[in-house]
Amino acid sequence: MNNCNTNGIFGNRRREQDPPRRTGCGCGTASQTGGCSNRIHARGEAGNNGGGCGCGNSPANTEQCRQLMRRLQTLDFAINEIVLYLDVYPDCSRALDHFHRLRCERAQVIEQYEALCAPVRAIGNQSSERWDWTASPWPWQLDFVGNDKGQL
Amino acid sequence: MWTYEKKLQYPVKIKNPNPALASAIISQVGGPDGELSASMRYLHQRYSMPHGDVVGLLTDVGSEELGHLEMVAAIIHQLTRNLREEQIVGTPFAAYFVDHTTGVYPVAASGVPNDMKYIAVKGDPIADLNEDLAADAAITQVQPLSKNRRKPL
Numbered sequence: 001m002n003n004c005n006t007n008g009i010f011g012n013r014r015r016e017q018d019p020p021r022r023t024g025c026g027c028g029t030a031s032q033t034g035g036c037s038n039r040i041h042a043r044g045e046a047g048n049n050g051g052g053c054g055c056g057n058s059p060a061n062t063e064q065c066r067q068l069m070r071r072l073q074t075l076d077f078a079i080n081e082i083v084l085y086l087d088v089y090p091d092c093s094r095a096l097d098h099f100h101r102l103r104c105e106r107a108q109v110i111e112q113y114e115a116l117c118a119p120v121r122a123i124g125n126q127s128s129e130r131w132d133w134t135a136s137p138w139p140w141q142l143d144f145v146g147n148d149k150g151q152l
Numbered sequence: 153m154w155t156y157e158k159k160l161q162y163p164v165k166i167k168n169p170n171p172a173l174a175s176a177i178i179s180q181v182g183g184p185d186g187e188l189s190a191s192m193r194y195l196h197q198r199y200s201m202p203h204g205d206v207v208g209l210l211t212d213v214g215s216e217e218l219g220h221l222e223m224v225a226a227i228i229h230q231l232t233r234n235l236r237e238e239q240i241v242g243t244p245f246a247a248y249f250v251d252h253t254t255g256v257y258p259v260a261a262s263g264v265p266n267d268m269k270y271i272a273v274k275g276d277p278i279a280d281l282n283e284d285l286a287a288d289a290a291i292t293q294v295q296p297l298s299k300n301r302r303k304p305l
Contacts, residue, residue, distance in 0.1 A: 073159060080161075080216060087209040120157050139160045140226035147165040 062145060065117035068109055069146035072120070075106045117145060154215065161219040166230040171245035174231035175261060178248065180224045182258030182266035185290045187224055191217035193271040193287060200275040225256045 082099045089095060114124040118136035125133045137144040180186050194214030201207045232245070232254040240249050247263065258266040272283045 069159060070163075073162065076159075077161065080212075083212055084209065087205055087212060090205065118158070120159060121155060123155075133158075136158070139158060139222070140164065140229050142165060142230065144160075146159050147163040 061116060065113065065145045066148055068113040068117060072106065072109050072113060073146060075102055075109060078102055079106065154218075160223050160226060161216070162223060164223055164226040164230060166227065169231055169233050169235060169239070171232050171235055171239050171249070172243045174228050175244040175248050177224065177231070178228055178257075178259060179261035181221065181228060181256065183260035183262075184270040185287060186258070186260070186266070187217050187221035188258050188266050189270040190287065191215075191221060192268065193273075193284065196271070196273045197280040197284070200273075200280070201277055206277070206281075228256045229254075 079099070079102050082095060082102065086092065086095050086099060110120055110124070114120055114126050119125040119133045122133045125131060139146065141147075182188055191214050194210045194217060198207050198210045198214070201210065235254070240246055248257075248259070251257070252259075260266070271287075272280070274280055274283075
């Protein structure tokens with residue numbers, strides 16, 4: 001049963017709307033779909049860029065990369081908080097459910113971002129022809145895609 | 153160990169450089185109650201904690217402080233780009249510029265470089281957690297000052 005000692009910290013609304021969590025999600029490939037209630041879907045076919053992955057060079061990619069990075073930042077912000085909560089209340093099953101929803105979507109978003117935009121981690125350099133890890137803009141630079149709030 | 157993720161915890165994009173403001177904000181990088189001190193405080197107090205949940209909390213919070221350090225450093229970097237001479241000479245930023253130009257050096261606003269004297273690690277959970285409370289209270293103390301300040305620095 002639910003061991004949470006806080007009332008509605010995650011909002012009951014989310015529990016009713018979200019589909020039940022499925023196991024086995026989050027370790028798929030870039031083209032994996034379904035399983036997560038993620039709200040951003042790549043328009044292009046993620047993972048189908050070959051060596052031409054553009055680091056946000058084309059305007060179409062830039063907007064999509066910006067949205068994916070914002071979603072990733074939003075998810076990680078929430079994950080950070082739920083991790084701290086679970087450190088203190090490890091028996092809270094609702095918190096653990098929420099953690100797994102976030103974890104599942106994060107795996108998909110980071111996969112899409114690294115396929116279409118730039119590596120987030122060095123190990124995420126997906127191009128087999130270029131070393132994008134050092135070529136793409138750094139987070140403190142003005143042209144880093146995640147720093148442009150745009151229309152969001 | 154740690155691995156780097158190429159993103160900020162929250163976006164930083166500053167249109168108008170303001171080196172005088174940077175010379176105040178730099179204390180949040182290298183000052184006594186800055187992010188570097190906070191991170192080192194939590195990450196080095198971990199080892200003598202008796203329970204896994206406290207070790208986990210200090211590990212996760214200490215790591216997050218490194219992310220904060222990067223955000224504040226990004227703010228300093230962007231506040232000090234494309235400077236003209238008159239934005240440096242005769243401003244509070246001048247002394248910093250002499251020593252570090254526009255590099256991001258972990259130093260307090262008073263000019264004292266970051267020092268491990270700012271933190272305490274006693275190997276006693278109660279002593280260390282009390283020090284964490286004191287350090288956190290020191291940060292909230294500064295906030296009313298900045299709230300009342302209407303004019304740009």
